[in-house]
Amino acid sequence: MLEKILLLLSLSFSVAEELCKPGVGEAYKVRFSIKTALGDQAYPWNKNEMFLFRAALAFAMRDYTNGEEFGVSDVHPCNETPRVSFWFVVTRPNNTELVDKGTVEMAIKKSRNRINGAFLLTDQTLEFDGIYPTLAAPVSPDTPPWLIVFGVVMGAVSVGIIALLVYPLVQRKLKKNMDADDEDSDEETGVKTAENGANDGIYNSTFSDDERFTQM
Amino acid sequence: MKLKLPNPGLDDRIPSHEDLERMETEEAGDRPKWDNKAQYLLTCVGFCVGLGNVWRFPYLCQSHGGGAFMIPFLILLVLEGIPLLHLEFAIGQRLRKGSVGVWRAINPYLTGVGIASLLVSFLVGMYYNTIMAWIMWYLFNSFQDPLPWSQCPLNANSTGLVAECARSTTVDYFWYRETLNTSAAIDDPGSLQWWMVLALFAAWTLLYVCCIRGIETSGKAVYITSTLPYFVLTIFLIRGLTLKGSTEGIKYLFTPDVDELLNPQTWLDAGAQVFYSFSLAFGGLISFSSYNSVHNNCEQDAVLISIINGCTSVYSATVIYSIIGFRATQKFDECQGDNILHLINAFDYPETSITIDNYDQVLTSLNQTNPDIIQGLPLKTCDMQNLLSQGVEGTGLAFIVFTEAIIKMPVSPLWAVLFFIMLFCLGLSTMFGNIEGVVVPLQDLRVLPQTWPKEVFTGVTCLISFALGLIFTLRSGNYWLALFDNFAGSIPLLIIGFCEMFAVIYIYGIDRFNKDIEFMVGHKPNIFWQATWRVISPLLMIFILIFYFVTQVTKDLTYLVWDEEASFPVLEARPYPSWIYVIIFILAGIPSLAIPIFALYKFFQRKCCKDKSYKDHPVDTISAKIEMNGKAKF
Numbered sequence: 149m150l151e152k153i154l155l156l157l158s159l160s161f162s163v164a165e166e167l168c169k170p171g172v173g174e175a176y177k178v179r180f181s182i183k184t185a186l187g188d189q190a191y192p193w194n195k196n197e198m199f200l201f202r203a204a205l206a207f208a209m210r211d212y213t214n215g216e217e218f219g220v221s222d223v224h225p226c227n228e229t230p231r232v233s234f235w236f237v238v239t240r241p242n243n244t245e246l247v248d249k250g251t252v253e254m255a256i257k258k259s260r261n262r263i264n265g266a267f268l269l270t271d272q273t274l275e276f277d278g279i280y281p282t283l284a285a286p287v288s289p290d291t292p293p294w295l296i297v298f299g300v301v302m303g304a305v306s307v308g309i310i311a312l313l314v315y316p317l318v319q320r321k322l323k324k325n326m327d328a329d330d331e332d333s334d335e336e337t338g339v340k341t342a343e344n345g346a347n348d349g350i351y352n353s354t355f356s357d358d359e360r361f362t363q364m
Numbered sequence: 365m366k367l368k369l370p371n372p373g374l375d376d377r378i379p380s381h382e383d384l385e386r387m388e389t390e391e392a393g394d395r396p397k398w399d400n401k402a403q404y405l406l407t408c409v410g411f412c413v414g415l416g417n418v419w420r421f422p423y424l425c426q427s428h429g430g431g432a433f434m435i436p437f438l439i440l441l442v443l444e445g446i447p448l449l450h451l452e453f454a455i456g457q458r459l460r461k462g463s464v465g466v467w468r469a470i471n472p473y474l475t476g477v478g479i480a481s482l483l484v485s486f487l488v489g490m491y492y493n494t495i496m497a498w499i500m501w502y503l504f505n506s507f508q509d510p511l512p513w514s515q516c517p518l519n520a521n522s523t524g525l526v527a528e529c530a531r532s533t534t535v536d537y538f539w540y541r542e543t544l545n546t547s548a549a550i551d552d553p554g555s556l557q558w559w560m561v562l563a564l565f566a567a568w569t570l571l572y573v574c575c576i577r578g579i580e581t582s583g584k585a586v587y588i589t590s591t592l593p594y595f596v597l598t599i600f601l602i603r604g605l606t607l608k609g610s611t612e613g614i615k616y617l618f619t620p621d622v623d624e625l626l627n628p629q630t631w632l633d634a635g636a637q638v639f640y641s642f643s644l645a646f647g648g649l650i651s652f653s654s655y656n657s658v659h660n661n662c663e664q665d666a667v668l669i670s671i672i673n674g675c676t677s678v679y680s681a682t683v684i685y686s687i688i689g690f691r692a693t694q695k696f697d698e699c700q701g702d703n704i705l706h707l708i709n710a711f712d713y714p715e716t717s718i719t720i721d722n723y724d725q726v727l728t729s730l731n732q733t734n735p736d737i738i739q740g741l742p743l744k745t746c747d748m749q750n751l752l753s754q755g756v757e758g759t760g761l762a763f764i765v766f767t768e769a770i771i772k773m774p775v776s777p778l779w780a781v782l783f784f785i786m787l788f789c790l791g792l793s794t795m796f797g798n799i800e801g802v803v804v805p806l807q808d809l810r811v812l813p814q815t816w817p818k819e820v821f822t823g824v825t826c827l828i829s830f831a832l833g834l835i836f837t838l839r840s841g842n843y844w845l846a847l848f849d850n851f852a853g854s855i856p857l858l859i860i861g862f863c864e865m866f867a868v869i870y871i872y873g874i875d876r877f878n879k880d881i882e883f884m885v886g887h888k889p890n891i892f893w894q895a896t897w898r899v900i901s902p903l904l905m906i907f908i909l910i911f912y913f914v915t916q917v918t919k920d921l922t923y924l925v926w927d928e929e930a931s932f933p934v935l936e937a938r939p940y941p942s943w944i945y946v947i948i949f950i951l952a953g954i955p956s957l958a959i960p961i962f963a964l965y966k967f968f969q970r971k972c973c974k975d976k977s978y979k980d981h982p983v984d985t986i987s988a989k990i991e992m993n994g995k996a997k998f
Binding site: 179181182183184229230231232233289293294295296297298301302305306308309312313 | 500501503504505507508559562563566569570572573576577581708709712713714715716819
């Protein structure tokens with residue numbers, strides 16, 4: 149029994165070594181830049197982190213294929229370097245058939261954020277060679293913000309122009325009214341001359357001159 | 365050298381000292397006046413301190429030997445700038461008219477000098493306000509996070525970034541494509557860009573509201589537009605000095621290279637910069653000075669404003685270069701970081717194994733062991749000096765280099781808003797002087813009916829300038845603006861400046877001028893002013909004019925284009941088409957030729973209509989001295 153298990157284990161290891169060949173077939177290279185991303189709070193790379201990676205990738209495969217029961221053992225890494233980069237292949241659950249590159253790529257693309265999040269990294273610091281990050285479309289609001297500011301400025305300027313043009317006219321009108329009032333009050337205090345008091349007196353026809361023109 | 369050309373009838377055309385005293389005590393209702401001295405000084409400082417102090421002087425300083433450039437600059441400031449400034453202030457204050465009025469009063473044959481000032485102010489105002497429109501566009505676009513020039517847009521099928529943007533930079537793309545939508549040549553005008561038309565409209569209406577009643581309104585606006593730039597410069601200095609790499613920039617700016625002093629181009633550039641920086645020969649300073657009281661100390665004002673202008677140039681150069689140093693350091697670090705990353709990825713070394721310090725060693729050792737792999741890597745040479753000298757002049761500085769630096773700073777929108785408000789204020793206060801230099805001569809020339817209020821004059825000027833300025837909103841507008849900048853605002857100004865000096869010293873008469881200044885200020889101008897006015901400054905002006913003219917004429921006329929097919933993303937120099945020479949002649953020739961043409965016109969007018977012209981010889985009686993409204997005229 150023990151021998152059988154040992155045989156199976158060694159077989160699976162050799163299978164993994166045969167399946168995962170760098171740069172060939174369905175293998176993908178992945179690169180971690182933990183120190184760049186996290187600086188002082190970088191965690192060291194070890195077997196546990198590798199386990200997390202395999203689990204995350206298995207999750208991505210499950211999510212994409214809608215339920216096919218991928219497990220941690222279906223992700224086979226190899227050629228690990230101190231850079232923290234390695235190659236990996238994915239096999240179908242329960243057999244050693246390799247999953248093609250295209251499917252793996254779509255699965256990774258779909259769950260990219262989740263994989264990044266598991267490692268506290270970004271698209272730039274957790275790179276899959278050959279899978280480019282989907283570009284986030286730049287945020288473009290419905291009304292361009294500059295039109296709003298333009299509207300505000302033009303509104304203020306128009307109010308300013310109208311105010312500056314109307315103000316002296318208003319001032320002049322006020323002044324005219326004030327002057328008219330002043331003149332009225334002057335007339336009351338001034339001497340009552342013939343022109344002003346003509347309505348009060350009696351018209352004396354003796355002194356009136358019918359001839360408007362001087363007789364020669 | 366007591367040369368004085370004959371100038372008959374001068375006394376009849378100008379107010380005498382007694383008239384001036386009388387006008388001083390009487391209420392001169394129709395002529396505008398400054399509310400206080402500070403308003404006058406702020407307006408003049410605002411007119412002189414403009415965009416050139418921020419984006420022309422630092423470039424000249426750095427390219428002509430850094431700290432050593434201060435020497436020709438200061439020498440020419442003292443020998444050329446201050447005397448000319450004092451001259452303009454004094455003659456304006458004495459004759460109490462705008463530029464056309466002053467020159468017509470000195471001698472009717474000199475009216476052309478005023479008209480040339482008018483034309484130059486008009487042409488320069490047209491393109492200067494377009495730069496203001498660009499600044500307003502950037503300002504309007506700064507009220508968002510992230511800033512629009514920090515990202516490339518995606519291409520049509522969202523597979524990648526737009527090619528033009530990916531090949532150059534985000535700031536280049538935003539400037540050349542989204543702002544200007546520039547075409548590939550000046551012959552290819554394209555259509556009007558509606559957003560630019562809106563921005564230009566905003567710029568002209570804002571200018572109109574500030575200048576609507578001349579110095580009554582602009583005098584209030586200068587309290588803000590002339591002081592705000594200094595606050596913002598100080599804020600930027602403090603921010604800049606706390607950023608990494610700012611000292612690199614300042615060192616690069618001020619490192620002296622004394623050999624540059626032997627290069628005549630350095631002196632020519634220094635002289636031209638002093639002349640243009642003081643906004644001389646536009647007519648605006650004469651106009652502003654004429655609103656002063658007669659006994660204002662114009663000598664003190666001239667020295668004060670010159671010192672302020674010079675110091676502002678140096679101060680803003682320091683601020684600009686601290687930010688440029690920061691940008692260059694950032695780009696240098698990015699460049700090196702990229703190179704290190706390529707090496708680490710290619711050879712699978714751990715992340716922190718290669719640093720900036722051991723990069724060179726590692727590269728050389730790797731080059732020996734694996735040269736083929738090294739050849740295949742896209743390693744770039746990271747040159748700090750090259751980064752520091754990139755595009756640091758003119759619109760390139762403000763809209764490309766500085767905006768790139770801003771997006772690397774934290775809280776970018778704040779810095780963008782501050783920067784563009786500062787540029788806007790600098791430009792707006794200069795435009796006040798330009799408008800003054802156009803509107804007042806128009807009123808003096810009596811081209812339009814005198815009864816029209818000043819608001820209409822200003823409105824007509826702004827409307828016509830806006831309509832003609834629409835040419836700068838075409839797709840080739842950027843190239844037209846460069847053309848105007850090179851030719852409308854250069855040689856004619858030098859010619860007018862020289863004519864002004866000659867007219868005041870030799871036609872008006874240095875003796876009379878000295879007596880006027882003694883009457884106004886209290887003491888006769890000392891030997892320094894005499895020497896500079898009579899000999900030194902005119903000679904300097906002639907030298908600069910001749911050398912400038914020769915350099916312009918001998919060099920090939922080319923302009924820089926943004927063309928995707930050619931040497932992209934670097935701007936390519938392309939020769940002008942032949943019909944441009946007509947335009948150049950109109951821009952530079954017509955204002956300059958206005959001086960002799962008008963002199964000839966007046967000459968022929970006098971000759972053929974000799975009997976028509978008569979002089980008023982007022983009869984000196986008692987009744988003539990008493991005015992009807994009861995005021996005695998003594």
